[in-house]
Amino acid sequence: xxxxxxxxxxCPFCGTSLQLVANSALTQExxxxxxxxxxxxxxAFPIVAGIPVLIADDRTRQAMHTLEAGKHDEALAMLLGLxxxxxxxxxxxxxxxxxxxxxxxxxxxxxxxEGTYFLHRFxxxxxxxxxxLLRAVLQAETAGPLLDLCGGVGHLxxxxxxxxxxxxxxxxxxxxxxxxxxxxxATRFTxxxxxxxxxSAEDPLPFASNLFSIVTLMDAFPYIWHKRLCxxxxxxxxxxxxxxxxxxxxxxxxxxxxxGDPLSPxxxxxxxAGQEPRLFSDKCLLDEVLEHQMVDLSNIKSPDQLxxxxxxxxxxxxxxxxxxxxxxxxxxxxxxxxxxxxxxxIDHRNGQSYLQLSFPSPDYEAEFGACRxxxxxxxxxxxxxxxxxxxxxxxxxxxxxxxxxxLIDAPPRYT
Numbered sequence: 001x002x003x004x005x006x007x008x009x010x011c012p013f014c015g016t017s018l019q020l021v022a023n024s025a026l027t028q029e030x031x032x033x034x035x036x037x038x039x040x041x042x043x044a045f046p047i048v049a050g051i052p053v054l055i056a057d058d059r060t061r062q063a064m065h066t067l068e069a070g071k072h073d074e075a076l077a078m079l080l081g082l083x084x085x086x087x088x089x090x091x092x093x094x095x096x097x098x099x100x101x102x103x104x105x106x107x108x109x110x111x112x113x114e115g116t117y118f119l120h121r122f123x124x125x126x127x128x129x130x131x132x133l134l135r136a137v138l139q140a141e142t143a144g145p146l147l148d149l150c151g152g153v154g155h156l157x158x159x160x161x162x163x164x165x166x167x168x169x170x171x172x173x174x175x176x177x178x179x180x181x182x183x184x185x186a187t188r189f190t191x192x193x194x195x196x197x198x199x200s201a202e203d204p205l206p207f208a209s210n211l212f213s214i215v216t217l218m219d220a221f222p223y224i225w226h227k228r229l230c231x232x233x234x235x236x237x238x239x240x241x242x243x244x245x246x247x248x249x250x251x252x253x254x255x256x257x258x259x260g261d262p263l264s265p266x267x268x269x270x271x272x273a274g275q276e277p278r279l280f281s282d283k284c285l286l287d288e289v290l291e292h293q294m295v296d297l298s299n300i301k302s303p304d305q306l307x308x309x310x311x312x313x314x315x316x317x318x319x320x321x322x323x324x325x326x327x328x329x330x331x332x333x334x335x336x337x338x339x340x341x342x343x344x345x346i347d348h349r350n351g352q353s354y355l356q357l358s359f360p361s362p363d364y365e366a367e368f369g370a371c372r373x374x375x376x377x378x379x380x381x382x383x384x385x386x387x388x389x390x391x392x393x394x395x396x397x398x399x400x401x402x403x404x405x406x407l408i409d410a411p412p413r414y415t
Contacts, residue, residue: 048197254309
């Protein structure tokens, strides 16, 4: 983190500004604060691996005291849930010059269905319309920073960061999550060097008011118990001319896998009543993206029209210019490196690559099998896709393979 970030932060409990404590825990490298302690009028919080941890619990306090004792690697391992760093796999993961990739890191930190979900996030059928929505909205210039609330390991954070035109002097994108290990993976792999803050969406958000141009919260809102507080805090930290985006809200009137504690469409709308919310059908959003390469924010739905659809998207803004048909900018530029979608197995023979769609588990297929609408079951490509891939090597097929997400623009060391 940078000292500039401190100007935006407030204690989530007392609301006062946070200041760096000048003690033995403080380390800085090339203008970045890599570890230290933040103090306010009620608490002290650690900064571990450049991530402020604004949580008041025993583990966080223990990590702070471990930092102050000069044991920075132990503090990091503690917050990652690794316990001891003497284990060879853990040490390799934490090493600054590690060659570990995100797939391997997920196997160590999240060896379950959630880790599988994160690995395949870039092409799942809930992520596709959310990404399109944000890319379409971000074609217009925005003045303030962007917030990815409950951002997980940073997939949507990467979209926000790469879709927005660079503006010198503007803090670009901040990602927030309760789970430190997710943010650490985001800063290490998904969007290296991104600004991350560990805090709970169940508490007041640790930011000054009227700060962000866009606040987005995807997937997690139904799992938040203090929904009223969270909605109020999102409205507080967004700028008066800003936009709130909550893609993929589970509908209490529909059927969902792992639905959390969802609300009805009318209840979601009522929570954000002061921000002039509109509701949209996730099914219609995906149809428009796949069939027309656009996001239609004029296609507003009433709660009755949404009925028992499994999920919906809520957009709230006092700027009516958002509510129109928005073209999706083409995503053919490479910001990371081209990789074959990890849902495919590759068989290379006689100069050709044979791809076979293969789901990691029956449960994953049951929840995300709609990706078959754009990912073909099999295809043959006259190129060796095991080696570094360049657009030129694929000729006229490049655009097609990107648009259907057989090829993804992934961060380095993704798989």
